[in-house]
Amino acid sequence: MNLPLEHTALAVVGAGPAGLCAAVEAARSGVPVVVLDENERAGGQLFKQVHRFFGSRRHGAGKRGYEIADDLIAECLRAGVDIRLGSSVIAFFPEGELMVDGPGGVYLVRPQAVVIATGASEKTIAFPGWTLPGIMGAGAAQTLVNVHGVLPGKRVLIAGAGNVGLIVSYQLLQAGADVVGIVEASHGVSGYEVHLDRVRREGVPIYPGHRIISARGRDGLEAVVVKDLRGGRTVLFEADSLCMAVGMSPMAELAAMRGCRMVFREELGGFLPWHDEKMRAGLQGVYVAGDAAGVEEASVAMEEGRMSGISAAEEMGSMKKRQAAARRAAVSRRLADLRRGPYGEARMAAKCSLYCA
Amino acid sequence: MIGAATAYYLCKEGAEVMIVEAEDLASGASGACDGFISLQTKQLGSHLDLARESAQLFPAIAEDLEVDIEYNRCGGLMLARNAEQLKEIRARAKKLKAAGLQVEVLTPSDLKERLPDVSKDIKGASYCEDDAQVNPYKLTLGMAQKAQEMGVTILKGCKVENIVVTNNRVREVNTTAGSIHSRRVICAAGTGSNQIGKMIIVDIPIMPQRGQILVTEARERLLDAIVSGAEYLGTKANIAGLMPADEEASKLGLGFTAEQTASGNILLGSTREFAGFDDGTTPEAINAIAKNAIGFLPWIKDLDVIRSFAGLRPYSPDGLPILGTVKGVKGFFMATGHAGDGICLAAITGRLISELVLDGETSMDIEPFSLYRFK
Amino acid sequence: MDLRVGRHAVLGEMEGGKLVTIYVDGVPLKAREGEPIAAALYAHGIRTTRYSPRLGEPRGPFCMIGRCTECAMTVDGEPNVRTCMTAVRDGMRVDTPGRPGE
Amino acid sequence: MGESGDIDEIWRRAEGGAVAILDCREEIPCDPCEAVCARGAIVVGKNVCDLPRYDPGLCNGCGRCVAICPGMAIYLLDRSSRDGGARLTLPYEMKEEIKAGDEVWALDEDGSPLGKGKVVKTAKMNKRDHSLLVTVDVPEEWALKVRGVRIRVMSIGEPLEVRGCQREEDHLLCRCEEISRSQAREYAAMGFNSLRALRRFSRVGLGYCQGRFCQAMLVDEFSTAAFRDREGVGVFKVRPPVRPVKLGRLGGENG
Missing domain, CATH: 3.30.9.10 (D-Amino Acid Oxidase, subunit A, domain 2)
Known part of the structure; x- marks a missing residue:
């Protein structure tokens, strides 16, 4: 074989909030850590978030997403973590090697342990016309606006009134687009009220109980037809962009390839690798964290990342059992706090169903 | 693939057939291969003869099946x-x-x-x-569908647990979905053939x-x-x-x-x-x-x-198919061991095995593919 | 059409990169060096990046992170280049695959 | 506003100068206001999801909570000016630039313009970005209604009513291979017992994107069509590479 092979203690796949926190925890206890990420920037989804985050101060609440990312990256670098960007992990073989497509070519890494923190991917819904140019994922719109400085359109309709739909709506307004409405198929708004308040005070109408029937346009989106599921009224929005914020699903292909058992949990976004409270995925040296282990929030991802980093460090003998147990207990407490309240309970229950299964 | 092809030819002759499939159509080798119908890579002699006969059957099959099998005599x-x-x-x-x-x-x-x-x-x-290509999944699907149309039952997700032999004759197949009474059983289980052979205490060296x-x-x-x-x-x-x-x-x-x-x-x-x-x-x-x-x-x-x-x-030990009967157990037939030639040889295998099962003899000599060539 | 944000409320000035020229189906277009091709096209209101091979339908960028492959165009003669992941260079030739009438 | 302080007390105190108004109504994990308040006027406590308890009596109107609140749910009210109006300080992070002396629209919580107010001053919210704290004078009766100030107010119009019943049309499910929903359903009706088998024969999810884009939707579709739970339907078998990669690179070429 002419592919270079490299050995390392811990490889973390994904430099988002979960991956960076995992790396920091492990590196601080003396474990050599390599973080691999396919993007040209570290921070995962954080670097396209220009809004201030909720959560507790520990998770950088009050800071904007990209600032939290910058802080985490700095922490990693201080701890001696080797962050490699532009490096897609294209395979995780059952024998334990990662195949990496990096700037210098394809190579293999054989780590003692791996944290899979690959995040989530956007879901979509299909309807006649959904393939028209101008229709895109809300995350795509966010990338376009906040990273590349280009609007997805002048008149934008948003599908989905969860946090992502609300946040992206606000960010589009901020950048100068008109948001002609937010349509939501279910009968309520599932995002935080504060996010909702912010778009409402910009005059964005919300349409709960409305389903997209079709999208129209010749060479690109011109209008979206929407049906009121209760009243039966059908309306047409003139729009040159439709952003779909209809949920995320864990992106854990590498775990599946490695041989982890995949389970389905609706509350956590769909199929995800089974794991325990220590974020162990059931196979020696394989850990998962963050959205890849069930879609939640950035603050949860950070704590799960820490948990996986602690567990990996302990199992590699770099952290004493008692110390690891104490740190894990603290993380567990914070996770429990984050999963309290009307938005967290269902996620908590779904996570518990994994731990107990 | 081999199972579907055999069922296809059997029911063309009016036989009553049931396919017991542990997973799903083409979930074994035929679901993970290319679509080569390659003649020039066959061993000279009976292997090549088999392949040539098979290759000639494909245009008619393509015609007969409702599914487009993407058959292309491309050389x-x-x-x-x-x-x-x-x-x-x-x-x-x-x-x-x-x-x-x-x-x-x-x-x-x-x-x-x-x-x-x-x-x-x-x-x-x-x-x-004469070399050609075909879509192996579509071929399997097409043959299975055609067979179903002609009355074949396909039990998917159904595993064979035992084959009951009494008085040196196959009587019954026990599966995870219950028992099937049949005096004739064809083993087209590919890599699972060894396991099936064990049930009738025959070593099928696959x-x-x-x-x-x-x-x-x-x-x-x-x-x-x-x-x-x-x-x-x-x-x-x-x-x-x-x-x-x-x-x-x-x-x-x-x-x-x-x-x-x-x-x-x-x-x-x-x-x-x-x-x-x-x-x-x-x-x-x-x-x-x-x-x-x-x-x-x-x-x-x-x-x-x-x-x-x-x-x-x-x-199989020589890379060639194992076709035919076993000694001492009546009603048990083998159509397995095709290695990488399963798609290419599917048509002829199906036809020959159907002849063997229904008529007791075949239009081509299958002796070179006998199980007993290894001993 | 100009869809560039320009000055962003939080981030400040967003138009980085040297102004360069790319050729989209032969037509010259100003772009910012280093930005993804797909973003440069969008900035000018060009949403269609390819026509689907079977049905000939127009398609545009959907994920902007290289997964959906809807933004694949022919770049400097190379087909199937994901333009949301490929940075603009001066003089680049970008062609829309499957454009009707070709 | 129980926990967010007694509104009458806030109103009274505002006569003496700026005082914060908290419009925080929902139990979500959030507590930066507590940390930033040097006077201890805002307390969230141990449970990060609890609503903040706010004591206006301790507030000195420094405005740091206004600048930090992720929900933009805090603003300052100052009624000390002699002409009887209300002076509000609100966070602002919209594209259009605002400066002292500008006439701006004052919007209520539904985005309806109450009328115009006059910008007294603007200050950068922090050193790290370009967002602003805008102080604006408005008539007293708007004091508790204004939630935002804008240079430009969106004018989007109403959606148009569409007459006639909308027929359920067919559409694509798999964009890469251009497989329609009805085609996929035809395959599903053939009785395959897993998404893997469905893919093999119908080619959904076998295109350039390898189903990374449509898998979740296909799982839903197939489980509905085949009356099976999603875990039973399963996921596609994942094979390397999970991202397209040039063959030359897999063969060991650099660059």
């Missing part, structure tokens, strides 16, 4: 990388021709017409007009042989023929002069194959490895297949690989 190329290989290929071409196959030997400049932008290192090739394949992005038509390298034949038929040069490639059983499917993807093969029932792809093989392919078709390096897969082929 096949076998490329020689050095003088030694070319000599071997030339000698084989002569023999294949004598056996009635349409084969010609191409000089590098002739080859350029059939395969533009082939590597300058290629010293020549043989071209077989082991899984892994073949790995890379899939590229879809492109416009770039390959007009199915293509293989001489080492492919070497590792397949154990021909000393055609073995891979380096140790690693030999260990993997590496041989170059390339086929562009109807969907535009190029399938690049392949390996022949013994790794038990592990159907995973490996970094060694992915790297070796890629490197090897570039040696034949340098331009292919710029294509994106979007997937790899591996299939477990049912491999």
Whole structure:
């Protein structure tokens, strides 16, 4: 074989909030850590978030997403973590090697342990016309606006009134687009009220109980037809962009390839690798964290990342059992706090169903 | 594939057939292979005879099935990388021709017409007009569907647990979905054949042989023929002069194959490895297949690989199928051990086994494929 | 049409990169060096990046992170280049695959 | 506004100068206001999801909570000016630039313009970005209604009513291979027992994107069509590479 092979203690796949926190925890206890990420920037989804985050101060609440990312990256670098960007992990073989497509070519890494923190991917819904140019994922719109400085359109309709739909709506307004409405198929708004308040005070109408029937346009989106599921009224929005914020699903292909058992949990976004409270995925040296282990929030991802980093460090003998147990207990407490309240309970229950299964 | 083909031919003759499938259609070797119907890579003699008969059946099958099986008589190329290989290929071409196959030997400049932008290192090739390609999944689906239309029941997700033999005759098949009374059982279980044989205390010497394949992005038509390298034949038929040069490639059983499917993807093969029932792809093989392919078709390096897969082929000790009956157990038939030739040989296997089951004799001599040739 | 944000409320000035020229189906277009091709096209209101091979339908960028492959175009003669992941260079030729009438 | 302080007390205190008004109504995990308040006027406590308890009596109107609140749910009210109006300080992070002296629209919580107000001053919210704290004078009766100030007010119009019943049309499910929903359903009706088998025969999810884009939707579709739970339907078998990669690179070429 002419592919270079490299050995390392811990490889973390994904430099988002979960991956960076995992790396920091492990590196601080003396474990050599390599973080691999396919993007040209570290921070995962954080670097396209220009809004201030909720959560507790520990998770950088009050800071904007990209600032939290910058802080985490700095922490990693201080701890001696080797962050490699532009490096897609294209395979995780059952024998334990990662195949990496990096700037210098394809190579293999054989780590003692791996944290899979690959995040989530956007879901979509299909309807006649959904393939028209101008229709895109809300995350795509966010990338376009906040990273590349280009609007997805002048008149934008948003599908989905969860946090992502609300946040992206606000960010589009901020950048100068008109948001002609937010349509939501279910009968309520599932995002935080504060996010909702912010778009409402910009005059964005919300349409709960409305389903997209079709999208129209010749060479690109011109209008979206929407049906009121209760009243039966059908309306047409003139729009040159439709952003779909209809949920995320864990992106854990590498775990599946490695041989982890995949389970389905609706509350956590769909199929995800089974794991325990220590974020162990059931196979020696394989850990998962963050959205890849069930879609939640950035603050949860950070704590799960820490948990996986602690567990990996302990199992590699770099952290004493008692110390690891104490740190894990603290993380567990914070996770429990984050999963309290009307938005967290269902996620908590779904996570518990994994731990107990 | 073999099961579906056999059922297809059986019910064409009016037989009442039930297929017991542990997983789903084409979930074994036929779900993880390319669509080569390659004649020039067959061993001279009965193996080639079988393949030729089979190849002739495909146009009619394509006509008969409702599913488009993407059958394409595109011809096949076998490329020689050095003088030694070319000599071997030339000698084989002569023999294949004598056996009635349409084969010609191409000089590098002739080859350029059939395969533009082939590597300058290629010293020549043989071209077989009779070689063709087909979509193996669609073929399996088409045959299974046609069979179902004619009354075949397919029990999917149903495992055979035991075969009841009394007075030296098959009586009953116990499955996870209950017992099936039948006086005739055909074992077309591919890599599971050994396990099935044990149920009637017969050793069917089949082991899984892994073949790995890379899939590229879809492109416009770039390959007009199915293509293989001489080492492919070497590792397949154990021909000393055609073995891979380096140790690693030999260990993997590496041989170059390339086929562009109807969907535009190029399938690049392949390996022949013994790794038990592990159907995973490996970094060694992915790297070796890629490197090897570039040696034949340098331009292919710029294509994106979007997937790899591996299939477990049912491999008998001499790489040839096991067809026929077993001694001492009436009503038990074998149609297995096709290794990498399952698709190519499916049609003829189905027809011959159906003849054997219904008439007790076959229109072609299948003695060379008897289980007892190994002893 | 100009869809560039320009000055962003939080981030400030967003138009980085040297102004360069790319050729989209032969037509010159100003772009910012280093930005993804797909973003440069969008900035000018060009949403269609390819026409689907079977149905000939127009398609545009959907994920902007290289997964959906809907933004694949022919770049400097190379087909199937994901333009949301490929940075603009001066003089680049970008062609829309499957454009009707070709 | 129980926990967010007694509104009458806030109103009274605002006569003496700026005082914060918290419009925080929902139990979500959030507590930066507590940390930033040097006077201890805002307390969230141990449970990060609890609503903040706010004591206006301790507030000195420094405005740091206004600048930090992720929900933009805090603003300052100052009624000390002699002409009887209300002076509000609100966070602002919209594209259109605002400066002292500008006439701006004052919007209520539904985005309806109450009328115009006059910008007294602007200050950068922090050193790290370009967002602003805008102080604006408005009539007293708007004091508790204004939630935002804008240079430009969106004018989007109403959606148009569409007459006639909308027929359920067919559409694509798999964009790469251009497989429609009805085609996929035809295959599903053939009785395959897993998404893997469905893919093999129908080619959904076998295109360039390898189903990374449509898998979740296909799982839903197939489980509905085949009356099976999603775990039973399963996921596609994942094979390397999970991202397209040039064959040359897999073969060991650099660059």
